[in-house]
Amino acid sequence: MPFQHLHLIQGDMPHVRKLTFGPSLLPPATEPLHLFDHAPQLTSVVLTLHFLKSLYHLPWVQLTHLNGHFLFERECAEILRDATNLVQCTFGVCDTDSENPSPIPEVPVHNHLRPLILHLGDKYQPVVTLSQLFDGLTLPALRSLHVYESGITLDSLRDFITRSCCILEELRILDSAEEEGIYREAFPFIRNITVEAVVGHEATNDGDLEE
Known part of the structure; x- marks a missing residue:
C-alpha cells in the first residue's frame, strides 16, 4: 500500500485478527502513524520489507504471533520490548541501523515465547552479528x-539457557563454524539439534523447527 494512503486504514476494526503490513516503498520521514489501535482482536502480524518501527505504532502488547521480514537489530529489540505477550516470533535481521548506532534497548523477560527464529533478512547477504540482541x-x-550463528557462540548459548532456565527441545544453527557434534556434546539435554551449512562440511538435518 502506498504510504500516502495509510491514513485510510485507521479507525475501528473489531474483526481484524491477522495482518500483513508494510508500505510498497520506504516512506518519507514523518511523525509516527498510530494504526490499528482500535483492532482489539488483532493478535498476528507479518511485517514486510519496508516496515520501519520508528514510523508506525501498532498495538504491540496485544500481539501473540509476529513475523518480521527485514528489521534492524535495534527494531527487533524495540518490538520485543513492547510486544511482551508474544507466543511465537520470527525476525529477519538486517544490518545495524547506521543512522541510529546507539545501544539497543533492554528487552524484558518474555514468559510466553516458545519458538523463536532469528535469521538473515530477506535478500540480505552481508554478515549480521546478532550477539547484542541475543545476549x-x-x-x-x-x-x-x-x-x-554469527556472533552467537557456544558460551553465549550456554549463558542464554542458564539465564532463561528454559527447557529447550529444538536447536537449529545456520552457517555454523562448529560441527554438529560440538553442539551435541555441549547441550546433551536438547533432544533435536540441527546444524546447517557447516563450514567445510555438508549440512546435517535431524529435525525441523516448529513454526
Missing part, C-alpha cells in the same frame, strides 16, 4: 530456537 534475551518458556 539481552531471557525466555523461560522457549522450546525451539532457530538462529543464524
Whole structure:
C-alpha cells in the first residue's frame, strides 16, 4: 500500500485478527502513524520489507504471533520490548541501523515465547552479528530456537539457557563454524539439534523447527 494512503486504514476494526503490513516503498520521514489501535482482536502480524518501527505504532502488547521480514537489530529489540505477550516470533535481521548506532534497548523477560527464529533478512547477504540482541534475551518458556550463528557462540548459548532456565527441545544453527557434534556434546539435554551449512562440511538435518 502506498504510504500516502495509510491514513485510510485507521479507525475501528473489531474483526481484524491477522495482518500483513508494510508500505510498497520506504516512506518519507514523518511523525509516527498510530494504526490499528482500535483492532482489539488483532493478535498476528507479518511485517514486510519496508516496515520501519520508528514510523508506525501498532498495538504491540496485544500481539501473540509476529513475523518480521527485514528489521534492524535495534527494531527487533524495540518490538520485543513492547510486544511482551508474544507466543511465537520470527525476525529477519538486517544490518545495524547506521543512522541510529546507539545501544539497543533492554528487552524484558518474555514468559510466553516458545519458538523463536532469528535469521538473515530477506535478500540480505552481508554478515549480521546478532550477539547484542541475543545476549539481552531471557525466555523461560522457549522450546525451539532457530538462529543464524554469527556472533552467537557456544558460551553465549550456554549463558542464554542458564539465564532463561528454559527447557529447550529444538536447536537449529545456520552457517555454523562448529560441527554438529560440538553442539551435541555441549547441550546433551536438547533432544533435536540441527546444524546447517557447516563450514567445510555438508549440512546435517535431524529435525525441523516448529513454526
